[in-house]
Amino acid sequence: MPDAWQRVRAVLQEQEEEAVRFLQELVQADTQVVGHGIAGGKEAAGQELIRARLERLGAAPDVFEPEAARLKRYGLGNEGHNYAGRPNVVVRFPGAGGGRSLILNGHVDTMPPGDLAAWPHAPWSGTIAGGRLHGLGAADMKAGLAGLLLAAVAVERAGVRLKGDLILESVVDEEGGGNGTLACLDRGYRADGALVAEPTHLEVQPAHMGFIFYAVRVQGKPLHSSRKWAGVSAIEKAMKLIRALDELEHRWLLTRRHLFLPGPSINVGEIHGGEAGSTVAGWCEFKLCLHYLPGGPDAGRRTEAEVLAALRDCAQGDPWLREHPPLVTKYQEGSPFEVPVDHPLVQAASQAVTAEEGTPARITGMPAGCDARYFTSLAGIPCVILGPGEPEQAHSVGESVALAEYLEFIRIAARFILTWCGVAE
Incomplete structure (x- = not known):
C-alpha cells in the first residue's frame, strides 16, 4: 500500500x-x-x-x-x-x-x-x-x-x-x-x-434525510367579492390546512432527534389559487416538501400516515372541508x-x-x-x-x-x- x-x-x-x-x-x-x-x-x-x-x-x-x-x-x-x-x-x-x-x-x-x-x-x-x-x-x-x-x-x-x-x-x-x-x-x-x-x-x-413531495388541491365556492360571506375561499381553507402541517412539524421537532441530522421539516414552497381579486377563490393548490429522519424500513410509511392524518383531521373539523376534502397527490419521494x-x-x-x-x-x-x-x-x-x-x-x-x-x-x-x-x- x-x-x-x-x-x-x-x-x-x-x-x-x-x-x-x-x-x-x-x-x-x-x-x-x-x-x-x-x-x-x-x-x-x-x-x-x-x-x-x-x-x-x-x-x-x-x-x-x-x-x-x-x-x-x-x-x-x-x-x-x-x-x-x-x-x-x-x-x-x-x-x-x-x-x-x-x-x-x-x-x-x-x-x-x-x-x-x-x-x-x-x-x-x-x-x-x-x-x-x-x-x-x-x-x-x-x-x-x-x-x-x-x-x-x-x-x-x-x-x-x-x-x-x-x-x-x-x-x-x-x-x-x-x-x-x-x-x-x-x-x-x-x-x-x-x-x-x-x-x-x-x-x-x-x-441523509428522507423526503416526500405533495400537491394539495382545495376546492372553494367562488362568488363575486361583494358577496364574500356567501362564498367559500379555497385560499383561506388552504391556509387552515397549512397551519395544521405547521403544528405537525412542531410536534416532530419536539420528539425526533438524530446524531448527525437536523430536525424534520415541512416546507410549503409553492401556492396558487383563485382567478381575480374581485372573486372569492374557487380553488387553491399548494405544494410542499417534507424531510424526515431515518427510522427503519417503514419510516416513510409512518411519516406519510401522519401527514395524511393531520390533513384529514383538520378537514374533519371544518364543515366545508368535511364535505369537500382536499385532494392530496404525492409526486416524488426518496427514502432516508x-x-x-x-x-x-x-x-x-x-x-x-x-x-x-x-x-x-x-x-x-x-x-x-x-x-x-x-x-x-x-x-x-x-x-x-x-x-x-x-x-x-x-x-x-x-x-x-x-x-x-x-x-x-x-x-x-x-x-x-x-x-x-x-x-x-
Whole structure:
C-alpha cells in the first residue's frame, strides 16, 4: 500500500493542471434537466466528455439510457421522465480478486440556472477567480464527479492493480429524483461498498434525510367579492390546512432527534389559487416538501400516515372541508439512508480524509436526500457520501468550488480506493 500510494500520488501531482481543465470543460457543458427531469435533460454534452476521457484511457464504458418502463416496477415515484438522449456512462475496472469492490457514483445533471443576469460569472463560463472555479454545477456535483473519475484514472495510470473491482458511474437525472442511479442498479451493477461524491465540504456523511413531495388541491365556492360571506375561499381553507402541517412539524421537532441530522421539516414552497381579486377563490393548490429522519424500513410509511392524518383531521373539523376534502397527490419521494458510523466503509472514508488533512475527519449527515439511498435500500450496499464543495453552493446563483478542495478530494478518493479495494501484490 505505501508504495502503491506513492506511485498514485506522483500521477496525481502530474495531472493537477489537467484535473482543473477537465472540471472547467465539464462545467462549461450545459447539462441542466428540463422540467425537473420530466421533460428531458441536456446531460449528453457532459456525458460525452466523460465517455471520451475513459476511452482515451483504453476503457470501454457502458453507455445506456434509463428505460422508464423498467424503472416503473420499483414503485419509487419519479415516473414519466423522458430519457431520450440522456445516457448513463458506467465503466468497470476489473480487480485481480480477493478484495472488496467499490462503486464511485456521481451525477452530471444540474438544475436550471434561473436568472442569468444575477450570475456574477456566466453559469457555463468555468471562470477561475479567487482560487475558485465558477459555474453551474461546479459544486453540485461536477467537482465530485470529475474527482472520482480522475482518482480512478490515476490508479490506472500508476499501474496499480486493485484486488477488488472498481466501478465508476456517471449518472443522469439525479435532480429529477435519481432514476439514473436506479437504472444502474437495474442493469445489475453491484459492489461491496459505494461512495457518492455530493458536496459535503469533505465531511464524511453516513446518513441523509428522507423526503416526500405533495400537491394539495382545495376546492372553494367562488362568488363575486361583494358577496364574500356567501362564498367559500379555497385560499383561506388552504391556509387552515397549512397551519395544521405547521403544528405537525412542531410536534416532530419536539420528539425526533438524530446524531448527525437536523430536525424534520415541512416546507410549503409553492401556492396558487383563485382567478381575480374581485372573486372569492374557487380553488387553491399548494405544494410542499417534507424531510424526515431515518427510522427503519417503514419510516416513510409512518411519516406519510401522519401527514395524511393531520390533513384529514383538520378537514374533519371544518364543515366545508368535511364535505369537500382536499385532494392530496404525492409526486416524488426518496427514502432516508443510514450506515452505522463504525461500519468499515465509513471508517475507510474517514481514514482517507484524516490521512490527507492531518486532522480527524468530520462526520456529519446530509439534511437533504441524494442517490445514496438507492444503494442501501434497494441493493443492501453500504454507502457513504463524501465530496468537495460547500453544500450551500448547491442550486445557488454564483455557484463555485474551491480548486484546492477539489484537488484534495481527488487525493482523498484515491486513498480511499486503495484502502477499500486493496492492492494486489
